[in-house]
Amino acid sequence: QRRGIPEAILAEGKSIQQVISLTELALETTDRALLTRVSDEQFAALESALSESVPEATLERRYSTIRVVSPEYDSPSLDATVGIVTAGSVDAPVADEAHVVCADAGATVERIDDVGVAALDRTLDQVDRFRAADVLVVAAGREGALPTVVAGLVDTPVIGLPVSSGYGFGGDGEAALAGMLQSCTVLSVVNVDAGFVAGGQATLIARAIDAGRR
Amino acid sequence: QRRGIPEAILAEGKSIQQVISLTELALETTDRALLTRVSDEQFAALESALSESVPEATLERRYSTIRVVSPEYDSPSLDATVGIVTAGSVDAPVADEAHVVCADAGATVERIDDVGVAALDRTLDQVDRFRAADVLVVAAGREGALPTVVAGLVDTPVIGLPVSSGYGFGGDGEAALAGMLQSCTVLSVVNVDAGFVAGGQATLIARAIDAGRR
Amino acid sequence: QRRGIPEAILAEGKSIQQVISLTELALETTDRALLTRVSDEQFAALESALSESVPEATLERRYSTIRVVSPEYDSPSLDATVGIVTAGSVDAPVADEAHVVCADAGATVERIDDVGVAALDRTLDQVDRFRAADVLVVAAGREGALPTVVAGLVDTPVIGLPVSSGYGFGGDGEAALAGMLQSCTVLSVVNVDAGFVAGGQATLIARAIDAGRR
Amino acid sequence: QRRGIPEAILAEGKSIQQVISLTELALETTDRALLTRVSDEQFAALESALSESVPEATLERRYSTIRVVSPEYDSPSLDATVGIVTAGSVDAPVADEAHVVCADAGATVERIDDVGVAALDRTLDQVDRFRAADVLVVAAGREGALPTVVAGLVDTPVIGLPVSSGYGFGGDGEAALAGMLQSCTVLSVVNVDAGFVAGGQATLIARAIDAGRR
Amino acid sequence: QRRGIPEAILAEGKSIQQVISLTELALETTDRALLTRVSDEQFAALESALSESVPEATLERRYSTIRVVSPEYDSPSLDATVGIVTAGSVDAPVADEAHVVCADAGATVERIDDVGVAALDRTLDQVDRFRAADVLVVAAGREGALPTVVAGLVDTPVIGLPVSSGYGFGGDGEAALAGMLQSCTVLSVVNVDAGFVAGGQATLIARAIDAGRR
Amino acid sequence: QRRGIPEAILAEGKSIQQVISLTELALETTDRALLTRVSDEQFAALESALSESVPEATLERRYSTIRVVSPEYDSPSLDATVGIVTAGSVDAPVADEAHVVCADAGATVERIDDVGVAALDRTLDQVDRFRAADVLVVAAGREGALPTVVAGLVDTPVIGLPVSSGYGFGGDGEAALAGMLQSCTVLSVVNVDAGFVAGGQATLIARAIDAGRR
Amino acid sequence: QRRGIPEAILAEGKSIQQVISLTELALETTDRALLTRVSDEQFAALESALSESVPEATLERRYSTIRVVSPEYDSPSLDATVGIVTAGSVDAPVADEAHVVCADAGATVERIDDVGVAALDRTLDQVDRFRAADVLVVAAGREGALPTVVAGLVDTPVIGLPVSSGYGFGGDGEAALAGMLQSCTVLSVVNVDAGFVAGGQATLIARAIDAGRR
Amino acid sequence: QRRGIPEAILAEGKSIQQVISLTELALETTDRALLTRVSDEQFAALESALSESVPEATLERRYSTIRVVSPEYDSPSLDATVGIVTAGSVDAPVADEAHVVCADAGATVERIDDVGVAALDRTLDQVDRFRAADVLVVAAGREGALPTVVAGLVDTPVIGLPVSSGYGFGGDGEAALAGMLQSCTVLSVVNVDAGFVAGGQATLIARAIDAGRR
Ligand SMILES: Nc1ncnc2c1ncn2[C@@H]1O[C@H](COP(=O)(O)O)[C@@H](O)[C@H]1O
Ligand SMILES: Nc1ncnc2c1ncn2[C@@H]1O[C@H](COP(=O)(O)O)[C@@H](O)[C@H]1O
Ligand SMILES: Nc1ncnc2c1ncn2[C@@H]1O[C@H](COP(=O)(O)O)[C@@H](O)[C@H]1O
Ligand SMILES: Nc1ncnc2c1ncn2[C@@H]1O[C@H](COP(=O)(O)O)[C@@H](O)[C@H]1O
Ligand SMILES: [Mg+2]
Ligand SMILES: [Mg+2]
């Protein structure tokens, strides 16, 4: 484990055999493995391979992010809450990457979905939940306005997570990224679809808060 | 006058002498002149020239947009209200271009300033005024989120007007333009700083509504 | 139904099962469903599913845009005409998205096809039909000059709808979008291929005119 | 003289002394000099210097393009007409560069100004003059639609010359260039503001036609 | 047939049935059909369909460009030579599009292949053939330097045709297009892979020369 | 004061009179004013105006960032350290913006200058100081590699602050921004030259840590 | 063989039959063939074809780069060492292209893998091996910081080789290319994924050094 | 002196006082100073300051690059020749930056000017001089084709140096950079106008060759 960041295996671009071996190695050495951007095919092969080689391990899956733990794994626990917010359903897979990273590190994850600003009531209904978190990851595609609106409603750090939705000019997350970088309020940002990075940064902040609380 | 759009003189890139001559010609033929993107120097020269050549004319100025009318000018009047909304003070000069165009065409202009979404209370305080307009021009720079939020609160057409503020990636109005084109709600858009076009399009809509009302 | 805009289901990126469920839900609650960007495969599955679950419903299809109505659906009707104009046959699918949205809202849709400016006679032959509409959506790809030419011939609001045709520099609708934003006349614009947004904005304008006429 | 193209001195980026020396050298060796992108300051200095060193030479100026000829210069003459067309007054300086190059090579230049497509009558009024030319250079900024419309009306080669006007997205001639490259008709194109190149290419075509006619 | 440009059917994006019908219609009305960007699958289907419906017609194919003529077709003939030059073998399919257009219009086509500037001897070996043409289309991808070098060696008009080869920064023909637009000599240019446009423009020039020669 | 972020006056684009009035107003209401992007001319005028109107106030200046406090101002204090790191001297003015924001909020600021990675010893010499901070703002221009290297050496959150240095491709901070967004480690990022935003985000994190420590 | 650069066959975009014929021709004329960007399918077909036509030849493969030599081939040998360095495993295929080119030219290749700067110890552990090379090719994707760091540690020429990894803004090697061009130290660079060019340039340098040493 | 690269002072962006102090410090410690991007104003001030403080020092100036040496400076000497080639006179200032760096390091510099490929005879006339160099820096703006042509004529390493000339699409050196990166031959490249980097890299190569020769 480098620094405080959860170590993960980026499955995208790896062969099925590489994914399985790296996962088995991680389980052997740390009793735990985290995989991002896993395809359905990779998942099926991994599940079947592990059921033979490490039958006692448990697989947890959120879209393309997967966590595998052995029974003897001693899960960490942090006294800090990360809020993970999405604008629409298309943002869920990317938000899930952040979600799994934070949960794996032991943070309490508070998930607040489908609160995009085109229907502002739904955003405003969640203000109390936004405020209850110690740090927020806010995922949004298209025009990416949600992190700005949320950051204007809370006193805690907000990490903008642009999502590669949208078509035409500014599509594929570019308008969302640009909008978050131009935000009139205070935000820091990660790259388009970089759920792992957003979750990692939220984890580092959560851990610093947790340390302060102890 | 081509079509229903107010005819205007684009002062930018013209010599002082050209600006004066074109204004005098417009006054002579139509008793009215509209000028956009007028520099301070051009304004001073124009004011002094007209005080000699057409002393009876009145000059009205909003930032760099100027309207000159002769006493005999028969101002049109439309039974329709255009709301002109700005996110921050930096958006005022561009919004003023739209403002003058609509007012000149006889529409009632309802101006709603400084309601950017980073301080959402100020936005929400104005919902009734947003709803009272027949068509809205919403000017915003930086991340340009305001038109999306306003459009989610009303039943009338909204024209997004991106403003060339901001620095770094997406600066100079590019993030605002991209965000408005990617909006999760229904908007149409004009180019960055194209206040004249936004005002012209609002005028065409206002005129169609006015015709329906008669 | 949010605001006055027809609610639609964006089929692109959704599973067949999601598309079917969302359509059935929409029919159950509002007796009507509108779907955009539906693939052939999604359409076939939807048609067969609805023939079992809601056999009394009627499906209407224009390229990838689909409208489903129950017999008890009480179609709205607006006293306003939207002209939908295309430069060439490649623009039809995108124009159809706008077409269905406006028709669904009860507007009269006047469709004027294949009048691109490279063969100007065909454009000029349609001037009377352009002028008969209350608002125009003009779809064009490649260099996207048609909305400018049409807007120079009418007194009504024109919404430019750039289409993702063309290759090389400025291809995929980018030249068309840029050209419409740079237009020498008054236009407002939506994003490349955003037929739904163009139709929604035309609907809002048509509804405002209809209200004035009542 | 390299190939058949008129040799020119690009004044932009040169010192006043360099401009004067190069002009004097050209006059000495070829009895003629052609200068492009000459600033007012460079022009004044050149005029005064030549009035001393080569008082018998004549200076002709169109905006920033200048031609100087000695009395003994034997002007060439071509039996071919180049039409030079502009959309608006902002296009004149760039069109003038092409104009001077063609005239200097001995072609008949037919100039047709201010016929941009937003006021289509003015374009159509000139069809006979467009058709009378052997080759056309068509200069346009903003959305750059004029070359497409003109090329659709004639049987002769058209060279599109994009001009760096416009602001916001696609400004500074980029939309015009992209639109001409995407044109639905047959055009060839030069770079933004490259009046010299457009004039040079028209000259080469005119010379080939002239050779055929002899 | 619009203007002097050969009419062609762009097969790309059309169904097999559309391609066949449009070809049969063209043969019926003009005894000739020209098709560009035809896939192998479209070609096979077309060949088999025509062997039944119009067995007397002849198909000529150069990569993806196809020409079909009935025996009664009266081929035009021009007294002018178009040189079509390629830098490497990757440029052939695009050059072929230009080739077929010019040949179809009756021009003599002189083809000069594989003379890219990285092996300058091969370029220089062909100078006489370059000079023998009345107009040249020069196709090149990657850095696109060939049209500049060729234009420096001849007195005739050169049309640069950038080809979408290359990878990384400036790949897909963008460096080639930019380089041709920036050329230090006189060139006009068409869009990336626009072989049809280059051939059309060369045809218009060849026809003007041919007219002069008669 | 909105949220927990220090309120600041963005002097850029404001008149001298506006800057003075806004500063006096801030002092009157909160006994403190923070100004960013202040020009030398604005500074001189402000200093002289305040020496008359509020002679008891103290001005602190770091490059173009200025803080003014009245004697009665009760400075906040946070039990948390923000490390502010620069790659080279060109990064200082932007880093200073962040510096003043954090110091103004009461955080301890640890400044570590001139440790760019092209001379890696100097970077490595500071590892202990990097590790002593609770949160780090790392400013770098050109290739912007420093935040990645620093983040690989510590366990605390790092905020990358790209600076608009560099020329040619990727110049003006674009390569630095892209590199930080692409970083192989965990970072969050703000826009180019957005020292105020970086400092604001660091402050929010510092405050959360401080709250945990109490 | 043009100049001193190893001649290679770029398999990408060629048919299987072309690849086989070109390889056989190369073997026949030079007893050696080098192929880059060979697909698995092309490789299988080539291997099987050569086992029949040239059974005595040996195939060597590194990812998609292949070298075939006849027994009688007289391999060159250079008294110079090229270091080939990668940041991570995703860089290997591109680095292999460079590797094979240099080895084929007879240089000693020293391969140093997986030393990306996010884990700086691993970079620093290899300083002696970096210094032992006469010239270095350093391949890196994402933020591409490794060539800068390595070049700061050695006295020999470093060629930066950006690799098309990464997603979002600056993805596909663009941030890496920009970062290397902006490097604060002295580097020269090749295009994204241009392993062949990097290897060719390293070979030219190695050969010059070798000549000096003889 | 870091590594083998000549240390230089980048005057751009520094105050006159900083430039003087840094130069005096360099002279004091190393008896030599190298300055790049020096303005006329900075040069005049530096010259006058040094004539007082270090009257025995000698200033050498090539455009904006300056070298100052004390009489006791022991100039290095390399047994290697760097060819520095320019396409046109606009490339001279950037080429001079490379020139001074190489000469300062003791390499023999062979300068070959004004051999751009639009007049190919002048290029070919210099082949023997190109071949006499051990390494070449080739500077070119506009379409930047010269390095490709030169590299095709020699067996030595060529470093492409793009220059920020040109206007319109691909202007300011972007087409030149892209063209060099796309070159069909083997080249490595530095950023636009990065004469210092090109000279530094040529120096490192020259030094390696020199070491081999000893
Ligand atoms: N083709 C389309 N382009 C843009 N927006 C659309 C399109 N079709 C539907 N929408 C909008 O997207 C929303 C549907 O999103 P979803 O909940 O993902 O189905 C609807 O409320 C529409 O406003
Ligand atoms: N406005 C212009 N745009 C592009 N090229 C030009 C222009 N004016 C002159 N030229 C060309 O640039 C060369 C002059 O360059 P120079 O030697 O710097 O004066 C001439 O040979 C012309 O071919
Ligand atoms: N340098 C800066 N960069 C970005 N935002 C800033 C900067 N300085 C101040 N601000 C923000 O911009 C707002 C000030 O805007 P204004 O009302 O125009 O003075 C403040 O509320 C700050 O949040
Ligand atoms: N991967 C590669 N990237 C760039 N150039 C290559 C590559 N492989 C081969 N080449 C060059 O491209 C030429 C081969 O082109 P071709 O004739 O199409 O096989 C060779 O002469 C090499 O100089
Ligand atoms: Mg959103
Ligand atoms: Mg805003």
Ligand SMILES: [Mg+2]
């Ligand atoms: Mg069109």
Ligand SMILES: [Mg+2]
């Ligand atoms: Mg125009």
Ligand SMILES: [Mg+2]
């Ligand atoms: Mg080429």
Ligand SMILES: [Mg+2]
């Ligand atoms: Mg740096």
Ligand SMILES: [Mg+2]
């Ligand atoms: Mg890397």
Ligand SMILES: [Mg+2]
């Ligand atoms: Mg050049």
